[in-house]
Amino acid sequence: MKQAIIMDVDTGVDDALALFYLLASPEAEILAITCTAGNVPAHHVARNNLALLELCGASHIEVALGSEVPLLQPLETSEVTHGPQGMGYAELPEPTTPLSTRHATEVWADIARSRPGEVIGLVTGPLTNLALALRIEPDLPLLLKRLVIMGGSFNYIGNTTPTSEWNIAVDPDAAKIVFDAFSVLPPERRPIVCGLDITEQIDLLPEDVTRIAEIAESSPAELLLPEQPRGTRSTASNDIVRHLSDAVRFYVENQQVNGDGYSAHMHDPFAAALAIRPELAEYRSATVDVELAGSLTRGTTVADFRGHWGREHNVDIATATHPRVFLDEFVERVGRFAREIQGASV
Numbered sequence: 001m002k003q004a005i006i007m008d009v010d011t012g013v014d015d016a017l018a019l020f021y022l023l024a025s026p027e028a029e030i031l032a033i034t035c036t037a038g039n040v041p042a043h044h045v046a047r048n049n050l051a052l053l054e055l056c057g058a059s060h061i062e063v064a065l066g067s068e069v070p071l072l073q074p075l076e077t078s079e080v081t082h083g084p085q086g087m088g089y090a091e092l093p094e095p096t097t098p099l100s101t102r103h104a105t106e107v108w109a110d111i112a113r114s115r116p117g118e119v120i121g122l123v124t125g126p127l128t129n130l131a132l133a134l135r136i137e138p139d140l141p142l143l144l145k146r147l148v149i150m151g152g153s154f155n156y157i158g159n160t161t162p163t164s165e166w167n168i169a170v171d172p173d174a175a176k177i178v179f180d181a182f183s184v185l186p187p188e189r190r191p192i193v194c195g196l197d198i199t200e201q202i203d204l205l206p207e208d209v210t211r212i213a214e215i216a217e218s219s220p221a222e223l224l225l226p227e228q229p230r231g232t233r234s235t236a237s238n239d240i241v242r243h244l245s246d247a248v249r250f251y252v253e254n255q256q257v258n259g260d261g262y263s264a265h266m267h268d269p270f271a272a273a274l275a276i277r278p279e280l281a282e283y284r285s286a287t288v289d290v291e292l293a294g295s296l297t298r299g300t301t302v303a304d305f306r307g308h309w310g311r312e313h314n315v316d317i318a319t320a321t322h323p324r325v326f327l328d329e330f331v332e333r334v335g336r337f338a339r340e341i342q343g344a345s346v
């Protein structure tokens, strides 16, 4: 039985890797992709997803544009991390598939209402669209089967301010609305939250990209080496491998500059994996809220594990996993998918 998923993204290199993983996973059925501003402006996010779906032979999946700006604060983007268009060095062909005529919020509300209790919501970008969708469908938390969020940092460093994580920091007002609205659920349906504390343990290595290419029967051997000139482009014979490698190269070059090693933090792919295989992680429940007023800490997720606030736990935080178990599965699935799609296109 496939798990129906609606995903809201700010593609973004790792959002793209999450999409490859879900398209390659037999457990997943992506019903729609909604686009929010974040890593890059929302219209770039939408273009990236239309192009990625065409590359993967999945243009039947609806792509809807959402909010171009956060609820209150000005938009901050991160081209330095994800590239000018959000796909690193990858230059995907201009898509010809039209965007959905529905707004992202309508897509969330319509799908949730049409399949109550069946659809998992996955958000790998700022929570702006979800916060707006709650305005038109306040019962969204009860209509979704579950919500999985890549966001936050729990007793761990931030990647956007000293204590805040990007998806929350871009739109903390939206994040607070979402965490508060989803606080009504019973324990078994609490949102799963994947913060930096776990996702920064999960790094795709250059040799993993090499292995993906091998499984895809791509040639020549796909090498990402720190000693190669910045911006070296892949010549892989497999289209998905070539674009994945070009996207990942930009991301790992930036990660190396940040001192985090020549590898790729798999923030969004791991959150996507928990949407279909929650058994890949261990969890700890907590009451999570978002700091909005702190002059230094605005956008920080605060987790109360011990009941200091006297409020029910509202999320399950992913706290532990075996990184190589997921990474090896990612490599295997995406490599095989790349081979099958190329094979189908000849």
Ligand code: RIB
Residues within 6 Å of the ligand: 010, 012, 013, 014, 015, 038, 039, 124, 125, 126, 150, 159, 165, 166, 167, 267, 268
């Ligand atoms: O902090 C990491 C998150 O922010 C990821 O979702 C990445 O794509 C960016 O959106």
Ligand code: CA
Residues within 6 Å of the ligand: 009, 010, 011, 012, 014, 015, 039, 124, 125, 268
């Ligand atoms: Ca993202």
